[in-house]
Amino acid sequence: EIVLTQSPDFQSVTPKEKVTITCRASQSIGSSLHWYQQKPDQSPKLLIKYASQSFSGVPSRFSGSGSGTDFTLTINGLEAEDAATYFCHQSSSLPYTFGQGTKLEIK
Amino acid sequence: EVQLAESGGGLVQPGGSLRLSCEASGFMSSSYWMSWVRQAPGKGLEWVANIKQDGSEKYYVDPVKGRFTISRDNAKNSLHLQMNSLRAEDTAVYYCAREGNRKAFDYWGQGTLVTVSS
Numbered sequence: 001e002i003v004l005t006q007s008p009d010f011q012s013v014t015p016k017e018k019v020t021i022t023c024r025a026s027q028s029i030g031s032s033l034h035w036y037q038q039k040p041d042q043s044p045k046l047l048i049k050y051a052s053q054s055f056s057g058v059p060s061r062f063s064g065s066g067s068g069t070d071f072t073l074t075i076n077g078l079e080a081e082d083a084a085t086y087f088c089h090q091s092s093s094l095p096y097t098f099g100q101g102t103k104l105e106i107k
Numbered sequence: 108e109v110q111l112a113e114s115g116g117g118l119v120q121p122g123g124s125l126r127l128s129c130e131a132s133g134f135m136s137s138s139y140w141m142s143w144v145r146q147a148p149g150k151g152l153e154w155v156a157n158i159k160q161d162g163s164e165k166y167y168v169d170p171v172k173g174r175f176t177i178s179r180d181n182a183k184n185s186l187h188l189q190m191n192s193l194r195a196e197d198t199a200v201y202y203c204a205r206e207g208n209r210k211a212f213d214y215w216g217q218g219t220l221v222t223v224s225s
Contacts, residue, residue, distance in 0.1 A: 043215040098152040
């Protein structure tokens with residue numbers, strides 16, 4: 001099973017700040033890494049697929065990069081509505097696995 | 108508009124059974140792999156099972172193998188999860204999700220809560 005480790009677990013940030021969340025895989029997964037946003041009492045929503053491809057309708061301030069074992073989700077110009085938990089997910093091999101999540105708090 | 112709607116959750120005693128359903132609309136579910144993903148209260152996401160477009164391939168996470176069965180009815184655009192021998196650790200919100208391009212979960216339902224408790 002591929003283990004995904006996100007950092008940090010929690011971050012308190014101010015609006016307009018640049019935020020970087022990392023996801024490290026226990027073995028190489030190519031670019032089969034996706035990012036989701038989950039707000040309280042809502043289902044997850046896809047932000048970035050295949051490491052760097054933005055999903056339809058996602059604001060341009062969200063971007064992804066990386067390949068192999070190290071990946072990054074970047075939010076440029078954080079907005080108050082971005083308060084949420086962010087998860088990475090690998091689809092390189094079964095069982096699919098998720099990172100533990102990164103909770104973003106807006107100051 | 109793509110929509111997924113789960114149903115069938117509820118309170119069940121340990122050792123009991125429950126059948127979840129997911130109704131798809133706005134797209135032909137027969138063209139996609141479909142998955143179930145669960146989230147225990149206050150916890151992260153765990154992939155549970157998935158099924159190929161024609162139902163010929165099914166895969167499960169180890170903790171549910173032999174107890175859960177995923178199935179689909181393409182004529183009714185629906186997905187199901189039969190859960191037997193339920194345990195307290197199966198308590199979670201269960202989401203159905205579409206596996207889109209590159210196997211990302213591009214659409215999710217609102218989830219249905221399963222509580223296993225005596």
